Amino acid sequence: MPETTTGQPVPELAITFTWHTNVWLKLFDKQVDTIKNDIARARIDDRNVIYLSCPISSRGGGYFATNVDIARHTERRLLTKWGERFWILNPAQYQMESKEGTGLLAQNALSIGMTLQELRELQAKDPPLGGDYMRMWTRVLAEDEKEPPEQKSSGRNFDAFYFIGPTDMLDFFTRNGEANLTDGLEAYFSRKYATDPLFRAAYSVSNTAWGNPKPSASEEKARAAWEQQRKDFIRFYSLRASATYSKGSHDEWNILLQLNERRLKATKGDVGTLLAAYFDGKQVSPGSLVNPIPPGYAT
Numbered sequence: 001m002p003e004t005t006t007g008q009p010v011p012e013l014a015i016t017f018t019w020h021t022n023v024w025l026k027l028f029d030k031q032v033d034t035i036k037n038d039i040a041r042a043r044i045d046d047r048n049v050i051y052l053s054c055p056i057s058s059r060g061g062g063y064f065a066t067n068v069d070i071a072r073h074t075e076r077r078l079l080t081k082w083g084e085r086f087w088i089l090n091p092a093q094y095q096m097e098s099k100e101g102t103g104l105l106a107q108n109a110l111s112i113g114m115t116l117q118e119l120r121e122l123q124a125k126d127p128p129l130g131g132d133y134m135r136m137w138t139r140v141l142a143e144d145e146k147e148p149p150e151q152k153s154s155g156r157n158f159d160a161f162y163f164i165g166p167t168d169m170l171d172f173f174t175r176n177g178e179a180n181l182t183d184g185l186e187a188y189f190s191r192k193y194a195t196d197p198l199f200r201a202a203y204s205v206s207n208t209a210w211g212n213p214k215p216s217a218s219e220e221k222a223r224a225a226w227e228q229q230r231k232d233f234i235r236f237y238s239l240r241a242s243a244t245y246s247k248g249s250h251d252e253w254n255i256l257l258q259l260n261e262r263r264l265k266a267t268k269g270d271v272g273t274l275l276a277a278y279f280d281g282k283q284v285s286p287g288s289l290v291n292p293i294p295p296g297y298a299t
Helices: 023-044 064-082 099-111 116-125 130-142 166-173 181-195 197-202 217-240 247-266
Strands: 004-007 017-020 048-053 086-089 160-163 276-279
Touching (some): 017 130, 023 048, 023 086, 023 099, 023 130, 048 064, 048 247, 064 086, 130 247, 160 247, 166 181, 181 217
Antiparallel strands (some): 004 017
């Protein structure tokens, strides 16, 4: 059984996760340092720091690489709209679902004396839990050691959270001029299936025998399974692909609420100190900023 523990990543925040206590713990702590250094550079450059909350893992019909593509597209679009005074922390760039995240983790693995082969074997045998990542992101979002004690762990390194919504998905899938979301999704799926070996492998079913004009019962079943995968993909990204259906985003919303509660307490109710929050391109209502939602990975 994997060695794990359950606890609060940041003592001042009442949110609990379960994470590995093996080498993943040390590796993710190194990743926290990497991310904090990137944030520090952005703040030294006088940028407004925005956290992008987005689906990453494959679940419910989604695909991790597509989620990474959507996060990148949304990051670029927001920076184009908001300008050079902003820096967006895109979590997809720091997790193993992206090439960039895998590269950073591999670099940090080497720094703690772990070979790349050992990292691959660990990933295959005992991959990181959602709680491993959420422990990491809770620390990144909350810890602010340079602040006065009364303002500690209130997310003072950030200025806002942006939660990806359905409008962001629509913009991604129609970015090539498609007339509507259905056309964009069909075009994206066909293009990725034809050009991306990993995508094709993820959405392939053996024994489809497409060239057989008179398929057997088992071949018909395989074809139906393939068609169901495609339908699930299109259904997910047309109806459910947003922070609303992301376990990590649910936890990040509740972290945001706790950070703002700590800010209000430290400033005796000064609402001007609250972290801003956006969902689907619009600032969320004042009432929403006090309403917790069901947890994702939190225990």
